[in-house]
Amino acid sequence: MIQLSHIHKEYKLDGDVFVALKDINLKINDGDFTAIVGPSGCGKSTLMHIIGLLDNPSSGTITISGKDVSKLSDDDLSKLRNEFVGFVFQQFNLINKLTVAENILLPTIYARKDLGFDPKTRAMELMKRFEIDSKAKSYPNKLSGGQQQRVAIARALINKPKLILADEPTGNLDSKTGEKILSLLKELNGHDKITIVMVTHDNHIAERAKTHIHVLDGEIVDD
Numbered sequence: 001m002i003q004l005s006h007i008h009k010e011y012k013l014d015g016d017v018f019v020a021l022k023d024i025n026l027k028i029n030d031g032d033f034t035a036i037v038g039p040s041g042c043g044k045s046t047l048m049h050i051i052g053l054l055d056n057p058s059s060g061t062i063t064i065s066g067k068d069v070s071k072l073s074d075d076d077l078s079k080l081r082n083e084f085v086g087f088v089f090q091q092f093n094l095i096n097k098l099t100v101a102e103n104i105l106l107p108t109i110y111a112r113k114d115l116g117f118d119p120k121t122r123a124m125e126l127m128k129r130f131e132i133d134s135k136a137k138s139y140p141n142k143l144s145g146g147q148q149q150r151v152a153i154a155r156a157l158i159n160k161p162k163l164i165l166a167d168e169p170t171g172n173l174d175s176k177t178g179e180k181i182l183s184l185l186k187e188l189n190g191h192d193k194i195t196i197v198m199v200t201h202d203n204h205i206a207e208r209a210k211t212h213i214h215v216l217d218g219e220i221v222d223d
């Protein structure tokens with residue numbers, strides 16, 4: 001599904017060059033539930049942003065379903081990102097000025113017109129499934145952390161992505177609530193057949209994934 005070859009990422013800071021990722025080679029197959037694991041600052045989020053087409057590598061290639069994404073126009077790239085990937089973040093990244101339902105519907109605005117489903121009906125189904133339908137008209141800052149993350153997951157799913165990228169999805173939750181979010185991700189992988197890549201610094205959480213990619217100082221290391 002996704003292949004990264006010789007990915008290198010550097011940041012330039014006041015003339016200094018900081019190498020965040022070095023010669024990353026990895027493959028994510030359809031149906032995987034992979035954890036990207038490593039200590040804080042090792043490059044996990046940078047890697048996730050590159051996999052999710054939110055950021056460009058300094059060099060190296062990314063292919064999705066056999067297509068080199070560097071060959072795509074900006075428009076096609078945004079479309080692919082919007083419809084192929086759903087993102088879940090540690091801080092939920094919901095928009096507090098929009099209601100729960102409006103947050104969930106937001107990605108459909110940027111998608112192509114013929115998504116093949118009615119956005120509002122799908123949003124309601126997702127809210128029911130994740131038991132946040134009673135909060136449809138509430139604002140995110142009135143919700144608990146677990147509820148906010150379920151809204152974020154519904155938003156990630158609205159365009160029927162093949163892949164969910166989750167960056168420390170339980171990082172702001174107590175362990176019991178975090179456990180529920182992990183079970184939900186497992187269900188999306190097992191039942192809905194969505195490929196999941198989850199970033200975490202926590203080995204205990206990483207254990208819930210089927211496969212693991214260990215990162216240290218910007219490089220993939222063996223287990």
Ligand SMILES: Nc1ncnc2c1ncn2[C@@H]1O[C@H](COP(=O)(O)OP(=O)(O)O)[C@@H](O)[C@H]1O
Nearest residue numbers: 011013018020039040041042043044045046047
């Ligand atoms: N936009 C940026 N500019 C400069 N340095 C960055 C930027 N983003 C990340 N970094 C640096 O790259 C390294 C990896 O960051 P990150 O991918 O966020 O790590 P992790 O998610 O594993 O904690 C860190 O040292 C961080 O300071």
Ligand SMILES: [Mg+2]
Nearest residue numbers: 044045046167
């Ligand atoms: Mg990070």
